[in-house]
Amino acid sequence: MPATNRTKKAYKSDTEVLKGNPRSNSSGFELKDYYTPDDVKGSYKSKLGAPGEYPYTRGIHPDMYRGRLWTMRMFSGFGTPEDTNGRLKLLLSHGETGLSVAFDMPTLYGLDASSDRAHGEVGKCGVNVSSLKDMEVIFKGIPLDKVSTSMTINAPANILTAMYAVVGEKGGVPKKNLAGTVQADILKEYIAQKEWMYPPEAHMRIIRDMMIYCTNNMPKWNYISISGYHIREAGASAVQELAFTLADGFEYVKLGIENGLDVDSFAPRLSFFFNSSTNFFEEIAKFRAARRIWAKEMKETYGAKSERSMKLRFHSQTSGYSLTWQQPLNNIIRTSVEAMAAILGGTQSLHTNSYDEAWALPSEQAVEVALRTQQVIAHETGIPDVVDPLGGSYYLESLTDKMEEEAYKYFKTINAMGGVVSAIKNGYLQKEIAATAYAHQRKVESGELKIVGVNAFSKENEQPINVLKIDFNAERIQRKRLREVKLKRNEGNVQRSLDRLRDIYSRDENSMESIIQAVKAYATLQEISDVGREVFGGWKEPTII
Amino acid sequence: MEGTNNNMKRRIRILVAKPALDGHDRGVLVLAKAFRDAGMEVLYAGLLPTPESVARIAVDEDVDVVALSLHNSAHLSAFPAVKKWLKKLGAGDIQIVGGGIIPPADRKKLEKLGITGNFGPGTPLNQVIEHVRKVAKKKWVKDQ
Incomplete structure (x- = not known):
């Protein structure tokens, strides 16, 4: 969009050199x-x-x-677990050993694909993980004893670590041999x-x-x-x-x-x-x-x-x-x-x-x-x-x-x-x-700071470039998978594992084992996160502006 | 800079918000300060409001413009959702201005829905401010 004349005038001339300025x-x-x-x-x-x-x-x-040389570690992840599994395997076939996975916004906030708040965001900025099942698909056929995996996950990092440990264990790789980063x-x-x-x-x-x-x-x-x-x-x-x-x-x-x-x-x-x-x-x-x-x-x-x-x-x-x-x-x-x-x-x-x-x-x-x-x-x-x-x-x-x-x-x-x-x-x-x-x-x-193409040497008519188109199917697929996971799992086990976690969270004991148990029972990312929300409450930041 | 609209002698009331799961707030915080410095009355919806709550704040606070920013690719669902809620609440005249990481094709789609601006990163603040003044004036004319 071309800048208006008035805006253009607000900027100092492109070619002006700030002589003698500190x-x-x-x-x-x-x-x-x-x-x-x-x-x-x-x-x-x-x-x-x-x-x-x-x-x-x-x-x-x-x-x-x-x-x-330094490790050239390119961060990637998108869409469904299948999409990301395919991308990771491609990287491995090119000789990479260091994987780096990006998650979508619902996953980063500890919400399932089926949450109202997840609408429009599933699989957009990374791969969606709502339960252990998704992690099993992401790492299907990948030798977890031979690769190291970096996962860009923060608030629910404990749950994703537990999921990775369970995927490893199911594939015969003990926890002590798993290499990676959250x-x-x-x-x-x-x-x-x-x-x-x-x-x-x-x-x-x-x-x-x-x-x-x-x-x-x-x-x-x-x-x-x-x-x-x-x-x-x-x-x-x-x-x-x-x-x-x-x-x-x-x-x-x-x-x-x-x-x-x-x-x-x-x-x-x-x-x-x-x-x-x-x-x-x-x-x-x-x-x-x-x-x-x-x-x-x-x-x-x-x-x-x-x-x-x-x-x-x-x-x-x-x-x-x-x-x-x-x-x-x-x-x-x-x-x-x-x-x-x-x-x-x-x-x-x-x-x-x-x-x-x-x-x-x-x-x-x-x-x-x-x-x-x-x-x-x-x-x-x-x-x-x-x-x-x-x-x-x-x-x-x-x-x-x-x-x-x-x-x-x-x-x-x-x-x-x-x-x-x-x-x-x-x-x-x-x-x-x-x-x-x-x-x-x-x-x-x-104009004290010049940025080429922005406030200096700018052009009137910027031509749009070709960009990646994201598939909208991820949300539908992920919601369907989640429904299937919930139908198949043993509800009694899920509830017991969540009750146990609630108890541990309230008593200030180490929570990792009980998170692993909940993950194994196919409790979802949001169900596990919600236990914390009940016990600890949410957070509203102080006024910044 | 002057925030009052010369013709109307009225201060622009603007709500800035990120109506989705997106904590990248550098842009909205800079804009909030810039709108304030330009003489506007600025409200900030805080982090993680839903489109519905953004629309409700906009109506309750009787704003002229809602400035939405997203960096998480949810603009095509979240921006129109705010628009829909405003209409539902009988405030279809409140103007929506968008910004963030928005691919060119999506800009056209948003424009068609009446969500204007859709500024990319690095857009001069003055350009955004002028645009807000323009749409606020449009609303005032409509309201008369």
Whole structure:
């Protein structure tokens, strides 16, 4: 849609250069003309150290990508369990061993396909799972002892973990051999993505249950992936993403320790998920600062002895927010730069977004270009040839220090409020993010920040692009399957398992075994979630605006 | 920026809402602030309201415009559902403006149903604000 003349006038001329203006980044750091050795403080050994050595600023492995490239883990999932099973098998036939499953909105909110609220949303943004039956179909014919599965699920992560464990068991793979990840980071849901079922304390207790259960029974299961991605997408700056995500991480560490776990028994299973956005050096500095802060805090504050507890491992994804619907092919360039920042920042795995995602879920062609972007960087550019090639840059090291320094200021503020849960309940974190988002948009409006194709070098008549069409049958199919599951199952078993869970939830005992029993009895995702809703109640966020 | 409509000397009342299972609220929060800064009276429906409850709030609060945003591909069912409820409640004159991740073909479908705008991410705030002023004026003319 063409901008009106008045709108166009509101923007500064496309070609105008902002001479003499102070330069800053998303974190609001003022940047100098250039940097010198005077801008870098501290010794090489204490601030950087060799790659693979404490404090891991330069990377968690001595050889990084010389030893093994990052994992190109493309997130996918759509429609019915059969659709997703087909897609996963296709990926496996191409030699992939790391699967990554996206779920639809009803599943993410713990609602069945048959719920009124699910109407129009089943299978849309991912695959629908309403009962164990769906998980059995998704993983049919897939050797769960040979693959690792990442599931992007948060509020009902305990139920999906239980389903995966039961599918494994039925297929002859014991729980202890199952490898994978559930996102399960509920703190960032309250802060940013806003997909929850219960109040924060109840969800933290469920995470505690998973932490203890998995530490003892599923040693290869990453029961949490501490995520900054969504915090950034919601509008946070790079330094806010860094600070709020690490603060969340420390809350989970405290939770484990307070519940009697030895820090080194569970911390090695904690991993992170960051955003990689367009301000190249700022992003690289953020990743490096994250590693240094985590290592120091784990060692000095939380008493970790094992190096594995101190090494911050992370997945990254390029910024969805940075994609524009205008001139969509430009998004390939943005994604390339963001992918390079993640790689130069030492990521362990990477998802690159597709150029058409400001229009719709990505088409196959767009997904292929996104994957090829990573392959070009991996095999043609020489970027992975040397570990932390930007280490020692006066600018980058100074920026890394500044990131660390500013993150600690946020830690102090959050601690003074009584921790992350308090800072969620009083709306502080949400308001900080909303304020940054609005300030950013204002800068775009004024032309202080230029976005190519949006407020600079824009075109009058944008041609629509071909986008993925989603099949509407998923809802019908999923509702039918759910009816069949309910007809076949033993109602007495279902009720008993749900009563038992209600009892356990009320008594503050570890709930994982009883969730597994309910899943086995084919209690549905929503039936199990509803027990929690009865016991814990729902959650309404404080006023943000 | 000025929110009163010069011809009518009246402030625009607008409800912003995400009428489905969608927590991606960056856009609505930015828009709510922008509408407020543009002089409008802004209400926010909070997270996860149903289309029915959005329509009921709109009627109870006597708004001129409902601005709907979704990023979860539910716009084709949720936006028209709000429209349907408004009509049912006898408030078919309340204007609906849409936005979010909306494929081009769906924009046309929504327009046909009288849901206008359907702005994609990165749309200049001024463009959205002008559009809201335009449709509010249309409603006022209708109401007279």
